[in-house]
Amino acid sequence: MAAASPEQASRALRPARAGRKLPLQLVVGASIVCVILALALLAPLIAPHPWDTINVRARFLAPNATYWLGTDDYGRDVLSRLLVGARLSIFMGVTATAISLAVGIPIGLAAGFFKGRIDEILMRGADVLLSVPPILLGLLVLAVTPPALWKTAVAVGFVYIPPMARLTRSVTLALAEEDFIQAARARGESTAYILFREILPNAWPPLIVEGSLRVSYAILLAAALSFLGLGAQPPSSDWGLMISEARSFIDNAPWIALAPGFAMCLLVIGVNLVGDGLRETLDPRLRHRVAGKG
Amino acid sequence: MTGYVLRRLVFAAFVVVAVSMLIFAITSLLPANVAYLILGQFAPPEQVRALEIKLGLLDPIPVQYWRWASAAFVGDFGVSMLMDRPVAPMVGEAILRSAVLAGISFVFIAVVGVGLGVLAAVKRNGPVDHGVSVATYLGIAVPEFFWSIVVILLFAGYFRWLPASGYEPMDKGFWTWAHHIVAPVMTLVFAHLAHVSRLTRSSMLEAMQSPYVTAARAKGLPERTVVLRHALRNAMLPTITVLALDVGRLMGGIVVIETVFSYPGLGRLLVFSIQSRDLLTLQAGILLVAAVYALANLAADLLYAWLNPKIRYGRSVA
Numbered sequence: 001m002a003a004a005s006p007e008q009a010s011r012a013l014r015p016a017r018a019g020r021k022l023p024l025q026l027v028v029g030a031s032i033v034c035v036i037l038a039l040a041l042l043a044p045l046i047a048p049h050p051w052d053t054i055n056v057r058a059r060f061l062a063p064n065a066t067y068w069l070g071t072d073d074y075g076r077d078v079l080s081r082l083l084v085g086a087r088l089s090i091f092m093g094v095t096a097t098a099i100s101l102a103v104g105i106p107i108g109l110a111a112g113f114f115k116g117r118i119d120e121i122l123m124r125g126a127d128v129l130l131s132v133p134p135i136l137l138g139l140l141v142l143a144v145t146p147p148a149l150w151k152t153a154v155a156v157g158f159v160y161i162p163p164m165a166r167l168t169r170s171v172t173l174a175l176a177e178e179d180f181i182q183a184a185r186a187r188g189e190s191t192a193y194i195l196f197r198e199i200l201p202n203a204w205p206p207l208i209v210e211g212s213l214r215v216s217y218a219i220l221l222a223a224a225l226s227f228l229g230l231g232a233q234p235p236s237s238d239w240g241l242m243i244s245e246a247r248s249f250i251d252n253a254p255w256i257a258l259a260p261g262f263a264m265c266l267l268v269i270g271v272n273l274v275g276d277g278l279r280e281t282l283d284p285r286l287r288h289r290v291a292g293k294g
Numbered sequence: 295m296t297g298y299v300l301r302r303l304v305f306a307a308f309v310v311v312a313v314s315m316l317i318f319a320i321t322s323l324l325p326a327n328v329a330y331l332i333l334g335q336f337a338p339p340e341q342v343r344a345l346e347i348k349l350g351l352l353d354p355i356p357v358q359y360w361r362w363a364s365a366a367f368v369g370d371f372g373v374s375m376l377m378d379r380p381v382a383p384m385v386g387e388a389i390l391r392s393a394v395l396a397g398i399s400f401v402f403i404a405v406v407g408v409g410l411g412v413l414a415a416v417k418r419n420g421p422v423d424h425g426v427s428v429a430t431y432l433g434i435a436v437p438e439f440f441w442s443i444v445v446i447l448l449f450a451g452y453f454r455w456l457p458a459s460g461y462e463p464m465d466k467g468f469w470t471w472a473h474h475i476v477a478p479v480m481t482l483v484f485a486h487l488a489h490v491s492r493l494t495r496s497s498m499l500e501a502m503q504s505p506y507v508t509a510a511r512a513k514g515l516p517e518r519t520v521v522l523r524h525a526l527r528n529a530m531l532p533t534i535t536v537l538a539l540d541v542g543r544l545m546g547g548i549v550v551i552e553t554v555f556s557y558p559g560l561g562r563l564l565v566f567s568i569q570s571r572d573l574l575t576l577q578a579g580i581l582l583v584a585a586v587y588a589l590a591n592l593a594a595d596l597l598y599a600w601l602n603p604k605i606r607y608g609r610s611v612a
Contacts, residue, residue, distance in 0.1 A: 127305075128312040132584050132593065133546035136564070140320050140580060144566040222438045224550055227439045228565055243439060247554070250443060250458075251451050258447075261440040268435035 026277025032270030040086035049077035051084040052235050060253045070255040078259050081237035088238045090155050092222035093215040099157025100164045109195050126162035134159045136268020142230040152231035158216050167210050171203040207284035213275035217270045239264050305590045313584040317577050318359045383538035383576045392559030396544045399482035407487050411494025417488030426491050433488020437548045442481045442554040459556040480554045490570040493536050542587045
């Protein structure tokens with residue numbers, strides 16, 4: 001490139017600035033996530049009503065002073081259910097992402113570092129898994145056993161192993177050519193040392209960014225599976241399940257579906273903002289990549 | 295280029311075969327005993343055993359796979375035990391209806407998404423640009439099934455313009471058909487529009503800053519030509535890949551949307567076959583989806599190669 005325009009020059013300077021000041025997205029996103037997390041953890045203490053007590057006389061009440069978000073078809077308090085359900089969504093998102101990281105990162109490291117046949121086998125395997133849409137892969141895994149919450153989390157985690165492995169591989173491929181890895185090799189360090197003490201610490205930034213974004217995909221996928229009846233089972237107050245059950249009453253009692261819907265959007269937006277903010281802070285090179293939904 | 299096309303073709307075939315093995319492996323773990331499903335829960339054991347032998351359920355899994363796969367290769371997916379109909383035509387009808395739904399949505403997503411992305415990039419920081427940014431966040435954060443609730447609530451509940459669910463075939467008249475398909479299409483478009491426009495926007499912005507755009511402007515070309523012929527053509531490359539991935543996402547989205555709107559397509563059939571443990575339908579359906587997805591990826595790769603001279607002129611690309 002001949003001459004850098006002022007635009008590009010200022011872009012090049014931005015990472016330095018971002019280092020000193022936390023990006024707005026990160027602050028806003030982290031606040032949203034922390035508030036939801038706190039509400040979820042304190043749910044049993046702050047929920048105004050028991051989340052699973054059926055009250056026939058209080059069915060389909062619109063939001064009012066006693067029931068801030070109204071009641072559902074069994075007369076259960078929607079707000080209390082929402083608060084308790086937040087735990088499930090967060091649990092799903094975090095567990096599934098942890099699984100995909102725990103399995104995907106070693107696979108990616110191995111593929112990127114050893115290259116050759118190992119790389120070929122692992123990545124073709126990932127390609128095969130990636131060629132089934134996530135929700136169908138989830139359905140397929142869940143079809144085998146009777147639905148349960150933890151199985152959904154495992155299925156969602158399984159679905160996101162290949163993308164994590166791919167990302168780790170591409171980061172590893174680039175890092176393996178760096179001088180400090182050559183130096184470690186020359187020192188005669190063991191392969192395990194190079195992989196986990198030299199490459200992994202340097203690969204963290206993009207992996208953390210991707211992982212945090214994956215949490216939101218995982219929450220959405222788990223909710224979709226629950227929505228289809230393959231995740232949490234009644235009387236659980238999982239948000240996806242709540243929306244699914246509320247569908248029949250959408251005309252007369254829309255608040256039962258809208259409350260968990262908006263709650264989920266807020267949570268996912270929060271997690272996404274955190275991911276974008278982390279990207280901004282940790283890895284300026286990645287800033288221009290666009291997060292796909294998937 | 296020929297070598298490249300061949301390699302991609304072989305790989306697509308490999309993916310479909312591997313997926314078929316994966317599907318078969320997972321579904322053979324299904325705890326539901328097929329023989330009991332057919333004969334009823336209280337069937338005498340000898341009868342169950344006889345049927346198991348007849349259906350070949352006692353053979354080793356690879357033998358069963360081979361039997362299933364070689365029949366599937368010539369289009370025979372067996373007979374659905376629960377619906378008592380051959381699977382192939384049933385899945386075929388369903389996938390056609392899904393293809394119509396997905397096709398219409400895809401066209402809207404591609405045209406509107408790219409259009410909005412270009413507008414946002416050209417009028418950077420204008421109202422369209424900010425709208426696209428906000429919409430992107432909503433698009434990522436709002437799950438399809440919640441969009442569907444919103445659409446039903448607004449257009450079926452509040453305005454009463456559209457039916458809340460259901461499907462009418464085309465022979466009942468075009469308008470009846472169209473009336474029922476608007477809501478699911480709208481939901482799919484809302485749910486998938488955002489990231490196409492966001493990606494187009496960012497690659498357009500990059501293209502607009504490149505030397506060849508400056509050169510085109512310096513030549514005195516009208517801005518319209520610069521944007522559409524020079525910048526957009528190059529910016530389309532990443533968008534095409536994403537659009538192909540979108541086909542896969544649409545297939546996934548369809549599972550949810552069809553269930554919500556009771557649209558008798560492949561997605562609803564798949565969910566139904568899982569709930570009723572209808573193995574053969576499940577296998578055929580998921581295999582078809584994977585095949586469609588593999589084809590979409592193949593098409594995207596080839597289109598990408600065709601549009602990208604670096605690949606077209608035979609430089610090797612993995």
